[in-house]
Amino acid sequence: MTRIADDLRASYAFAERNFFLTRRTWPWEAAFLVYSVASALSISFIGVDQGSARLVLSLMIGAIFWNYLSVVFGWIAETIAVERWEGTLEYTMMAPIRRSTRLVGQVGYAMVYGLIHTAAIFIVLILFFPQIDLSRANPVTTLVFMALGSFSFVGIGILAAILPLLYVERGAQMTFVVQSGLLLVSGVYYPISVLPGWMQVLSHLSPATYVLDGVRAGLADGVGIADLGRDVLPLIALGIVLIPFGLWAFGRAELHARRTGKLKRVG
Amino acid sequence: MATPALVIRPAAPPGAPLPPALLVERVSKRFEVGRGSAPVEAVSDVSMRLERGVIHGVLGANGSGKSTLIRLIAGLLTLDSGRVEVFGRDVVRDELAVKRLINRVSVDAAFFKKLSPMENLTFAARVYGLEVRAARQAVYEILERLHVGRDRVDRPMQQLSRGMQQKVAIARAFLTSPVLLLLDEPTTGLDPRSKLDVRRFIEELRDTHETTIVLTTHDLEEAEQLSDRITVIDGGRVVAEDTPAGLIASASERLGRPATLWDVFMAYTGRSLDDDVAEEAQEAIE
Numbered sequence: 001m002t003r004i005a006d007d008l009r010a011s012y013a014f015a016e017r018n019f020f021l022t023r024r025t026w027p028w029e030a031a032f033l034v035y036s037v038a039s040a041l042s043i044s045f046i047g048v049d050q051g052s053a054r055l056v057l058s059l060m061i062g063a064i065f066w067n068y069l070s071v072v073f074g075w076i077a078e079t080i081a082v083e084r085w086e087g088t089l090e091y092t093m094m095a096p097i098r099r100s101t102r103l104v105g106q107v108g109y110a111m112v113y114g115l116i117h118t119a120a121i122f123i124v125l126i127l128f129f130p131q132i133d134l135s136r137a138n139p140v141t142t143l144v145f146m147a148l149g150s151f152s153f154v155g156i157g158i159l160a161a162i163l164p165l166l167y168v169e170r171g172a173q174m175t176f177v178v179q180s181g182l183l184l185v186s187g188v189y190y191p192i193s194v195l196p197g198w199m200q201v202l203s204h205l206s207p208a209t210y211v212l213d214g215v216r217a218g219l220a221d222g223v224g225i226a227d228l229g230r231d232v233l234p235l236i237a238l239g240i241v242l243i244p245f246g247l248w249a250f251g252r253a254e255l256h257a258r259r260t261g262k263l264k265r266v267g
Numbered sequence: 268m269a270t271p272a273l274v275i276r277p278a279a280p281p282g283a284p285l286p287p288a289l290l291v292e293r294v295s296k297r298f299e300v301g302r303g304s305a306p307v308e309a310v311s312d313v314s315m316r317l318e319r320g321v322i323h324g325v326l327g328a329n330g331s332g333k334s335t336l337i338r339l340i341a342g343l344l345t346l347d348s349g350r351v352e353v354f355g356r357d358v359v360r361d362e363l364a365v366k367r368l369i370n371r372v373s374v375d376a377a378f379f380k381k382l383s384p385m386e387n388l389t390f391a392a393r394v395y396g397l398e399v400r401a402a403r404q405a406v407y408e409i410l411e412r413l414h415v416g417r418d419r420v421d422r423p424m425q426q427l428s429r430g431m432q433q434k435v436a437i438a439r440a441f442l443t444s445p446v447l448l449l450l451d452e453p454t455t456g457l458d459p460r461s462k463l464d465v466r467r468f469i470e471e472l473r474d475t476h477e478t479t480i481v482l483t484t485h486d487l488e489e490a491e492q493l494s495d496r497i498t499v500i501d502g503g504r505v506v507a508e509d510t511p512a513g514l515i516a517s518a519s520e521r522l523g524r525p526a527t528l529w530d531v532f533m534a535y536t537g538r539s540l541d542d543d544v545a546e547e548a549q550e551a552i553e
Contacts, residue, residue: 087377
């Protein structure tokens, strides 16, 4: 029990440090929020053009979800890239804490920050589009899917963190590949049925597919969690697989970095 | 000085002789530098044994393997062969236990430069499991001892001079009460006053906290003044080890005239520190 408490305290150190960074760079964070709102609005207006409130809601959910993934992946990748750039990564690796403790703190902060960022955009969009009817929305379904999806995204976030660990100059940008892959196959802005067959197979491996399905069903149609077993079960399975796999893969990458001297400051 | 207490649980059974503070045994490390090129042997068959509470200097030219050796001891690089023990604990098998015992200050103060010294050090305190309120008080006391005023503690690091940043790096290392402190050229680039502050602090650490210190430096006066023993490394290999006085006496005997540590450095590395400086300047131009 004490060990878990110690681990949580150490994880909190990473979350607190990243909060300090956010506080120091708040003008940039505000500018990014404005950009994200404008981006989500411009996509949602496609639905307005088509005269379909349901399409507006569907695009809104896609835009908001895409923003969430962007924020989470951006934080994870950039924090590690900055750590290598500033040379603090060696000090972080020297600390007497487990790899999982370190990563839980980093990824946890990214997710909490992403949720706050996303909620702010959602509120602005709701105010902008009063024609959206959320009277039937089932918030429990939405929250459960966001929570279940988070486990998978932690795993994917840890996997994405390998790139800036090994490739400091362009590693952060390389996480865009992971992000855009999810954008392409997960039905963020269109139903996956329009994809070619082989892409539809890939879409079933993406947790984002199930999260988007569940959130849309919950918000647009008020479907309860009990009726969404076909989305819940794969999401749980992906979470169970992706977190340990992410930790294992990051551990291998870290070992490679220690063997080849890649933890050193670059910059 | 208020610092968190540290209890070292010896790895040896009761009654057995205490293990050395640091044991480096036949350690080697090579790096692949590219396809078609031979690997570079950065550290080759190096052995060292440090008892508790000593300051052990490591001298060598640029690229001689000093920093690689420090990184191997710190567990930041994997060993190709050999073993490293800190107070009887193996750095590979007992990684977490060893990490609790050591800390390191490198030549460049590595911090999140947008954060203040207090924010950076609070982070360090938390990851080392220290009680944050006590750690913050300790931060003020250590920085004051190093002549870093309280008005600097909450400013972003990027607004502080390099000397100030290096002092904050030393404070970070000391905050965690390491029993083995790895100082990798901690005073390089500092002004004379800051160098003096750091030197006095290192001596105080050794005298009052029995901290064992490995010190790599290019400042021969500093090495002679601070070190109980000195190892000279050249091309990744140990070429001499003795007390400063012993090394100087050997050099005097070889040269047939009174010698200095500068002569020792020349004799064992085949180059002067002026050569190193010239090489650094040439590298900067290229």
